[in-house]
Amino acid sequence: MISLSAVCVAHARGRLALDGIDLSVTAGERVAVIGPSGAGKTTLLRVIGASLRPTVGQLRIDGVDPWSLNGRALQGLRSRIGKMHQAPPIPPRQRVVTAVLAGRLGQWPLWRAVASLVYPLDIAGARAVLEPLGLADRLFDRCDQLSGGQLQRVALARLFYQQPQLVLADEPVSALDPALARSVAVALNEDAKQRGVTLIASLHAVDLALSEFSRVIGLRDGRVAFDRPAAQLGPAEIDALYAGAPVSEVVETPESAPRPRLTRCA
Amino acid sequence: MNTVARDPVARGRATALVLGVCVLWPLLQIAEFNPAALFAPGNLATLGGFLSTFLPPATEADFLGLLAAATLDTLAIATVGIALAMLIAVPLALLSTRSLSVGRLDGRLRPFSEAVRLFARGLTLVLRGVPELVWALVFVRIFGLGPAAGVAALAITYGGMLAKVYAEILESTDLTPTRALLAAGSGRLGALGYGLLPVASDELVSYTVYRWECAVRASVVMGFVGAGGLGQLMDQSMKMLNGGEACSILIAFLLLVMAADALSAWLRRQVC
Secondary structure (H helix, E strand, C coil), X not given: CEEEEEEEEECHHHCEEEEEEEEEECCCCEEEEECCCCCCHHHHHXXXXXXXXXXXXXXXXXXXXXXXXXXXXXXXXXXXXXXXXXXXXXXXXXXXXXXXXHHHCCCCCHHHHHHHHHCCCCHHHHHHHHHHHCCHHHCCCEHHHCCHHHHHHHHHHHHHHHCCCEEEEECCCXXXXXXXXXXXXXXXXXXXXXXXXXXXXXXXXXXXXXXXXXXXXXXXXXXXXXXXXXXXXXXXXXXXXXXXXCHHHHCXXXXXXXXXXXXXXX | CCCCCCCCCHHHHXXXXXXXXXXXXXXXXXXXXXXXXXXXXXXXXXXXXXXXXXXXXCCCHHHHHHHHHHHHHHHHHHHHHHHHHHHHHHHHHHHHCCCCCHHHHHCCCCHHHHHHHHHHHHHHHHHHXXXXXXXXXXXXXXXXXXXXXXXXXXXXXXXXXXXHHHHHHHHHCCCHHHHHHHHCCCCHHHHHHHHXXXXXXXXXXXXXXXXXXXXXXXXXXXXXXXXXXXXXXXXHHHHCCCHHHHHHHHHHHHHHHHHHHHHHHHHHHHHC
């Protein structure tokens, strides 16, 4: 159970990324968040994921305000939240098995994390989550040998391995071709249904939001434009959501390009 | 409409160039470096006379034995020195780098962590602030003449240098994987092993090997103040005006540096 009351997030220079969001999501719901670029989808997911502290207002996860917790308890809460990103945050030189096992770093004691770097301790577990995604044979390959779609599926496997109680996916399929995008969206929803966990995903593909998710939230200029079951949503409302969005904002800019490496001589 | 025909940053660049020359020229005067002195006929003759004593290189069997032992000494000083320096540098780098800061992730200030970070940075500054030659002079008085003094001096200064550069490498690499792991509740050391090291390892390895090469050079210099190895042998040969021996020592030294270069290239291939 997640609830946001009057949540505002102000960026530098005072621009409001979120402007008075009231929202509650019950356990087991599968919610799609749609809206034009710059509407605040990523910010909303970061607030719900206890990564970004709201400037005003309150977030409660299972009745607890994460920002009232001490460091260790907050870390424990974060380890129960699974996150997926548009660009899989996996080091290129890491092997697939290690990348998947990293999903449980928040639950493992340190000795286990270190030992698993020397020799992967749960090869069977990693294989079990990769198998349904068609990647079991790539277990010991390096991630820079995979295609973009395969890498995103490795990120999905890591998420499944983590077994989180809340899944937050920030445009998980935007960089994939339509067929793969659908299969990843379906896999996310199937896993959520099967384990009865909450899923919140931001999407650009409106058709996927309508066909796969149970509830759709439209976000625009940091405010909730509509919030209703997917079945009750008409094309007029969706057109209105995206209407008049400046073209320049629709162009996606990469979040942060890796900084150039410095060459050091000393 | 206001059309700008000239590049708007050109003025800034020109200013920087003029400023650079204005700073460098007086410094060149202070350093008293005069390239013309190199080619004055009298100086060339002196140089030629000095270099001609270097030929042929000394190849007597007992000297070569000494040379081999001294080379081994130098290698041991540099390697053990770097190994100890890493023992000092790794914890200091982890304490002082901002990449693994959970506070940075969510914007919560943690004054204690900041204080620890500041203290670690201060300590690395002190360690590398004093040149290894000075440390060597100090340790020769403690350990006596021989390699132990060189090892201790290297461990301290290079510990400071490695800590500073390790921390900077960890900060200048792509932090997305690390941030993602920390946001998923991973501990700092877990995020280091699974997110940061896989991205930064090649640069860390190549810098460490480069520092090892520098340590070989530094151990030769420290040999002149009695810290063992090729430097001490060189000091003795120079004092006895034996150019042939000095030449052989230089050749051994050159081979060492070339070996370090090859090792570095090979290690980089293994990591990347």
